Amino acid sequence: MFHSLRTPPFGRLLALLLVPFLVLTGCDSGGENGGGGEEEQVPTASFTSTVNGFEVTFDASGSTDPDGGTIQSYTWEFGDGTSGTGATVSHTYQAIGDYDVTLEVIDDEGQTASSSSTVTVNPDQIVVSDDITANTTWTADKTYILNGLIFVNPGVTLTIEPGTVIKGRSQNQITTNDGASALIIRRDGNIEAAGTADSPIIFTSTADDLEDPADLGPSDRGLWGGLIVLGNAPISEPGSPTVEGVPDSEGARFGGDDPADDSGTLQYISIRHGGFSISGVSGDEINGLTLGAVGSGTTIDHIEVFANLDDGIEWFGGTVHATHLAVAFCGDDSFDWDTGFRGTGQYWFTIQAPDAGGRGAELDGFDTVTNDNQDLFSDPVVVNATLLGSGTTSSLSDNAMRFRNGGAGEWYNSLIGSFPAGGLRIDTDDAAADNFNDGFLVLRNNVYFSFGGGSDIPSIVEGTQFDSAIAQANTFQDPGVSISRTADGGLDPRPTASGLPTPEAKANFDNAVPQGTSAPDLTPIEDVNYLGAFAPGQPLWTDGWTALSQTGFTAN
Structure with a gap:
């Protein structure tokens, strides 16, 4: 008898039901999990x-x-x-x-x-990762490490004792997800940082061993951010803009209507090796010291910025008087003002490095000009400055000073030289030239010397329309300063030449501003009997507390 292999009725039904299931589960045309499903995502580790x-x-x-x-x-x-x-x-x-x-x-x-x-x-180090939200004192027996953007909030005072060291982490060391380390004083916040010549307050990089003067040099720039102070003094721009170098999302705003606003005290402070750019975009770096709408109630004297990647010191509006400022070997402009700065300054010194640098002074009037603010351009008064460039043989090409974007201001009794190109540019395609013609841009009783662009004032002034007036009001002669850009003790910016012009007295300054706007308060300016930032035959006011002094650039 022949026995056929036939499936009983129930078994046959079960087999038929299993066929599509086997086909469906056996198909592997998708990802590793089969069936075209989503791939598993790896977790994120963070601490x-x-x-x-x-x-x-x-x-x-x-x-x-x-x-x-x-x-x-x-x-x-x-x-x-x-x-x-x-x-x-x-x-x-x-x-x-x-x-x-x-x-x-x-x-x-x-x-x-x-x-x-x-x-x-390190028990002697305190890592600061959170904003300052209550009155706080940083003491000289500790080193404070800035782990990101640290804000001093409104209504809060940060006091820093003389001799305290603050170090900023580089981007790859920061654990707070911030793009740079910096100390930022918000509007209505306050900083009381009064160092002394014997016990300066030092801001620098965590890479800087202060026990080894030779470990970092003038070309070590951009290792951290910088110091930013924001106030409520007037600015030329409408509203309250956010300060450059800090993401807009941080709300770092400046500007108000209080010319006497008081953000605190900055005295005998050395800021070294900063200027990192959070965005990575050129021009968006943090200045060594940024002053946004800082008012005349604030005390600023004896400040050094050494080897910053961006500008040394920049003012955005405000009315503050700043005195005894030293800016050395920065990667961009030494002094920069913008946004309607109407303060004053005296005893400003800079020397630039041959490998990097911008202008000795970049002098802007506005960010944005409108019919409402066209008379609120920057128009400060600066006396007794010494601006030394990168040298006449440097490959750089910036002028000593440039007025642009409606910029103005008055400079008296200063020494300006050792630049590779010209001495002065006043932009003729905006209101800066008009400000010169209207008497709001004044350069008088200054001495120019040693320029790669020429050997007299007409040859170092860009544009012939200003030559005659500037040549009549200033002189071209060697003031007898000693210039060295290496740590050999050869930098001595005290003038030694005889026959220099007699300083012009404060009573004769023009201090001219458009009608209906506020002029700078000249009260803090001193009348002295010499030109430039340093008195002949007297000790350098940079001695002891600056990197220029401590690392051997000047002879103490």
């Missing part, structure tokens, strides 16, 4: 650290799983040969040092991710 003496608390609660799952494990390598587990852990180190810490996380799908950061352990 913060809080240093308290030798004990460091690590917090990885910011780690996430984009799939919506959970982190199942946290494994730490503390950089000293030990490890630990847990989302939040505390670890005690046995010695001062920099430790490379690594976190590895695993999610509930078995996916892994890791993150690393360098943690500095």
